[in-house]
Amino acid sequence: MEIREIGEKECQAVLQGASIGRLGCALDNQPYVVPVYFAYEADYVYLFSTLGQKIEWMRANPKVCLQADEIKNQLQWVSVIANGRYEELPTPQYEAELAHARVLLQKRHSWWLNAMAERRKQVPDELIAPLFFRIHIESMTGLAAVGEGEMTSPPRK
């Protein structure tokens, strides 16, 4: 098996193809990682969440990272990490960016936004309103493994 670094274009392709990622944030040097749905476009990753620990932590420390991967099998995988800064999209200052984020995320994750809306009908609570935000990407790195010889069974997820 050969592991090699991949370039920016390949990193971008992984972010464009992936739909689930893991968002990392940190407070007082304690890391925190959660699975997230996202949409990637140019220098930004767009995301949404309900209010909670990760939002509070990112407000306190905007240094974040997003990790995404494609794991075909144990010897063929690619993993990308994008480092950047958390940017909330409050209205009215970010009206245009917020609308854009909604459109991008609706395309891929309308099922989830609908589920959140359904939940809000039952529990009308600010805490479960979706909060849209984005990561301004400052750097990206990626690794790819290319298997050689016999292939083994797919990894257990």
Add this chain to the structure above:
Amino acid sequence: MEIREIGEKECQAVLQGASIGRLGCALDNQPYVVPVYFAYEADYVYLFSTLGQKIEWMRANPKVCLQADEIKNQLQWVSVIANGRYEELPTPQYEAELAHARVLLQKRHSWWLNAMAERRKQVPDELIAPLFFRIHIESMTGLAAVGEGEMTSPPRK
């Protein structure tokens, strides 16, 4: 869709069933997330890696977290985060723990350890020798979603 917190026993079951996780570490409050293979047992998660950024960061700041999930489909998933401290397993002090880690990880990840050994034959370099370590878990939390109504197609990975 209902999202609920799960208890320690359910968290343990997720860690026992999962094989791939995402390890988060942080330096100067910059988080870093990488996919990892692991084995969970009692209060510890056992892992291995080649020397690199994550090992250097965890040596400098042992506060780490491991996130693992089972995503059946968009409305049925469970995600666990275990917070703990990085512990390297140097010999001879940790001879017994190291042997135990090897046995646990060999059971599930021998293919990967074999691939690393193959690579070392070709490139005899200390940097690609597997380094075994563990996380001493200090706390665990988890969330589970239980879908209601119509099911949608599985998420894109």
